[in-house]
Amino acid sequence: MAIRSSIILGTGSYAPERILTNEELSQKIETSDEWIRSRSGIRERHIAAPGEATSDMAVQAGRRALADAGLTPEDIDLLVVATVTPDMTLPACACIIQHKLGVPTHAACFDLNAACSGFIYGLDTASAMIQSGRYKKALVIGVDKLSAIVDWNDRNTCVLFGDGAGAVVLGGSDQPDTGVLGAKLGAYGDSVNLLCVPAGGSSNPATAEAIAAGDLFMKMKGKEVFKLAVRAMDEAARDILEQHGFHSDQIALVIPHQANLRIIDAVASYLKLPMDRFVVNVDRYGNTSAASVPLALDEARKAGRIKPGDITLLVAFGAGLTYGSALIRW
Numbered sequence: 001m002a003i004r005s006s007i008i009l010g011t012g013s014y015a016p017e018r019i020l021t022n023e024e025l026s027q028k029i030e031t032s033d034e035w036i037r038s039r040s041g042i043r044e045r046h047i048a049a050p051g052e053a054t055s056d057m058a059v060q061a062g063r064r065a066l067a068d069a070g071l072t073p074e075d076i077d078l079l080v081v082a083t084v085t086p087d088m089t090l091p092a093c094a095c096i097i098q099h100k101l102g103v104p105t106h107a108a109c110f111d112l113n114a115a116c117s118g119f120i121y122g123l124d125t126a127s128a129m130i131q132s133g134r135y136k137k138a139l140v141i142g143v144d145k146l147s148a149i150v151d152w153n154d155r156n157t158c159v160l161f162g163d164g165a166g167a168v169v170l171g172g173s174d175q176p177d178t179g180v181l182g183a184k185l186g187a188y189g190d191s192v193n194l195l196c197v198p199a200g201g202s203s204n205p206a207t208a209e210a211i212a213a214g215d216l217f218m219k220m221k222g223k224e225v226f227k228l229a230v231r232a233m234d235e236a237a238r239d240i241l242e243q244h245g246f247h248s249d250q251i252a253l254v255i256p257h258q259a260n261l262r263i264i265d266a267v268a269s270y271l272k273l274p275m276d277r278f279v280v281n282v283d284r285y286g287n288t289s290a291a292s293v294p295l296a297l298d299e300a301r302k303a304g305r306i307k308p309g310d311i312t313l314l315v316a317f318g319a320g321l322t323y324g325s326a327l328i329r330w
């Protein structure tokens with residue numbers, strides 16, 4: 001039986017203890033705190049400990065979201081994990097997380113790869129499954145350990161990324177017009193080469209030559225990604241507002257993907273919204289890919305920036321290039 005709404009029952013997040021500052025990076029590669037801060041807004045990022053896998057970070061965030069919701073892992077019958085850095089290529093990271101967290105074996109568990117838009121893709125997918133009435137409680141986790149796939153000698157990329165996890169618990173409600181109101185998802189598949197890990201997949205397996213060429217690391221054309229990102233985020237935000245008949249003024253808080261402060265600035269000016277309506281934590285975490293939006297969402301909630309009845313806009317873009325936006329009424 002279909003139920004009306006998918007609502008957020010709890011949120012949680014986790015970032016590894018180790019903080020890597022711009023200053024430290026500038027001692028290892030040719031860069032500077034000034035360059036990184038002025039071009040991206042990033043001051044520092046968190047880096048997973050040796051042996052700390054994507055699943056370990058996800059478990060921490062998942063536990064916190066469940067505690068916040070007053071639920072236990074046994075209550076979960078759907079686990080969706082958005083990540084581009086699973087523990088292994090096979091099987092799904094969701095199955096590893098299921099086991100570590102103690103989610104029951106009758107729960108559906110799967111991964112989803114939409115890079116930095118992954119959490120919004122996961123939120124929309126899980127919400128539709130909750131709204132169908134076929135699943136009761138979903139745990140949606142956005143998690144990435146980008147430190148495992150960046151080339152620490154490539155200053156064009158390594159200064160921008162960090163590790164972390166964020167999670168939400170979803171449940172059904174008969175109250176109409178509340179919770180996840182809707183989402184707008186899309187992708188520009190013609191721009192795959194702007195941001196990718198060229199080898200390690202079926203088209204270019206992880207041979208000794210591919211490893212030696214550095215093709216198992218992330219490659220990015222930053223300038224092109226920047227331009228597409230601003231356009232995609234602006235359009236995704238406008239589309240979802242229009243679909244639901246909202247003016248940007250009615251949005252209490254925007255939770256954008258934390259890739260670059262200048263991208264967030266540009267989106268704010270296109271939407272004609274002041275920066276204080278945007279959650280910004282890119283300075284402390286860098287770009288944590290699929291973890292970025294749920295981590296910012298959790299921080300905003302815990303800081304009391306979201307009140308009952310508020311409408312929150314989530315918006316992101318990422319490798320693919322994918323984009324996504326979602327509206328939540330609290």
Ligand code: UT7
Nearest residue numbers: 031032035039040116155156159222223225226259260318
């Ligand atoms: O989730 C999606 C992930 N990706 C993104 O969001 C990336 C989007 N793009 C960006 O955020 C920006 O394009 C960057 C931060 C990557 C770069 O900023 P930019 O203002 O577009 O700089 P640029 O690429 O035009 O580089 C300017 C200069 C270059 O030198 P030349 O060619 O002008 O002499 C780079 O070699 O800065 C140099 N550079 C650096 N210098 C010091 C590049 N990286 C660094 C660095 N430190 N880390």
